[in-house]
Amino acid sequence: KNATNEVHNKIEVSNARIEEAERRCELQDTIIEKEEAEKKRDKLIQEHKRRVQELSDTIKWNNIHIIGITEEEERGKNTEEVLEQITAENFTNLRKETDIEI
Template sequence: MKNTIEEIKKNLDALNSRADNMEERISNVEDGNIELLQAEKEREARLKRNEETLRELSDTIRRCNVRIIGIPEGEEKEKGAESLFKEIMAENFPNLVREMDLQVTEANRSPNFINARRPTPRHIVVKLAKVNDKEKILRTARQKKLTYKGTPIRLSADFSAETLQARREWNDIFKNLKDKNLQPRILYPAKISFKYDGENKNFPDKQKLREFI
């Protein structure tokens, strides 16, 4: 009996030792997984920061640009896009043109190629010499309906594709706020702002807006 008990004890000690080893190995694997998850989160954070930096750089390069939306294809071929922009300015902002020493660095269609699947004309991008001139033009443009030879057109700031997409995601909400006369605006890069109880409210994303509502 004594020998049997000793044998059982040895077997139990061996099992306990194996269990301890197994727990240690599991703990090491779990620690390794935590480290991998942490490394993945850090990599994703760096990637997001890099993407934001590239977007901001791209937007900075465009900070003096104005986009003209709605000009039929080919209108600029005879006189050039720069002359067309000056015609638009003279037609819609005669007083502003007299006040400003407007200097255009370059003007062209964007993108460079025509997409046959796209039903609307390409935008014309005009690069001005001064960012203040762009801001004056856009500020005045928000207060009136613009035309080119009687055809309705729009002027907007020029942003990177990533910023434009982020701003478009507010379109439906922007329209609803405008219908309620809350004076909505899209702030850079893609924040929505509107007046509520006499105060300006700014929201960086839809989740923050939902929490406010």
């Protein structure tokens, strides 16, 4: 009977060790999954930052200031109309000699 109890105790200890090892493996898997998810999130954040910067640059690029034209004049016209006005006022001969498209 004593030998049986001893074997039984050893089996219980072995089972406890196996369960602990499985728990640690599961925790390690969870950590790896979270690290991968964090890397993906960081990549998405960087991509979104890049896109926001591109949009910001595009907006700034289109916001030109033309010397000699007041903001009130600019506000009511699109870029093509402003450039046509400048060309008509300053380059009348050039406009007649060549076919300029804006």
